[in-house]
Amino acid sequence: MFLVGLTGGIATGKSTVSNMIQSLGVPVVDADLIARQIVEPGKKAWKKIREAFGDDVFLESGELDREKLGKLIFSDMEKRRMINKITHPEIYREIRWQVFQYLLQGEQFVVLDLPLLYESNKVTSYLYKTIVVSCEDEIQLDRLLARNQYSEKEAIARIEAQLPLETKCKKADIIIENSGSIDNTRNQVEGIIKLLRSSKQHIYNRVVYGGGLIVFIALLCWIVYYVV
Template structure:
């Protein structure tokens, strides 16, 4: 079991997945909050059952899966609904992530969490790493990637904590404005650093 936990985060479109994959290529196990968030609302799950009871069966698609677009509309229009949903899902996601991290066999494990600081999940990890680009690049990259308007992306960026707040709370920062070779070099430097920190923690336990 990996006892050293790293929290990887960054704003939308910053390149978290690319960075996470570079660590994974070095043999590091990942625990992805987005994947787990989908798993806890799969058909047959306690999460989906509770959501259906609260919002009604109209929140489901014809195949019995969650209609995410419809749910998103409802919770963005109503703070109470959003709060209820967060109170239901966040503990489920947190507990599943920690259980997955305990099964990891790499020297350290990375928890990839888009809203690491917003949801207070930085308290669960030993160290935090932020992937950073400018808000302008975030908006431009995400609009192209997801084929959505820049206005829509800008509203998502605005709903997350500010770049300044995120950077102020980071233990380590990766600058993702450059080319892949530069990104890989930053990952390699940090990988060696985390291997040493994980070894040191294990020795002191």
């Protein structure tokens, strides 16, 4: 099995692309979904956020007020680092678990949907390919304003809080240009998945890493039998 990273900027259409990939039968590990799950009432990250930020960022129901917390951390770099320190270990632990399950199921490859793929830089060295969903700057801003109840100033701050799209595109192996029609985007996605399915990287990984594991176990058995 091999891993493919999917990322993009806020409101560039990454979630749309992710849904298209899943509709083609490819497993996707969604970091945004995991991030919502780990802060459900009673979870470890939920408790730590309450300790660090107090009751002000929670609704009466006990659920995290994501909008209020978002405004707080996007205006304060130190608080943003604090929330990342609380949530990222839990998010990546769940990502590893889901990837392991797909490995046991014999999947050829898995797509990791990671909004902060390059910002966190925690998994890039494990990826076979990276995909960036991009669009024109004006379209990105218009989409964000239409999607959320932000002022233009707030929307720009959200965009600028992430690594610039231009930088992400330079780092990417594959770029999906999502400024046009939905059909155009779907055609790009289908072509990319076809290309990934033609790859033999999963066979290489099984031979190299599987063979390495066998050698390690054999060496361990030899040490136990002849040395210990």
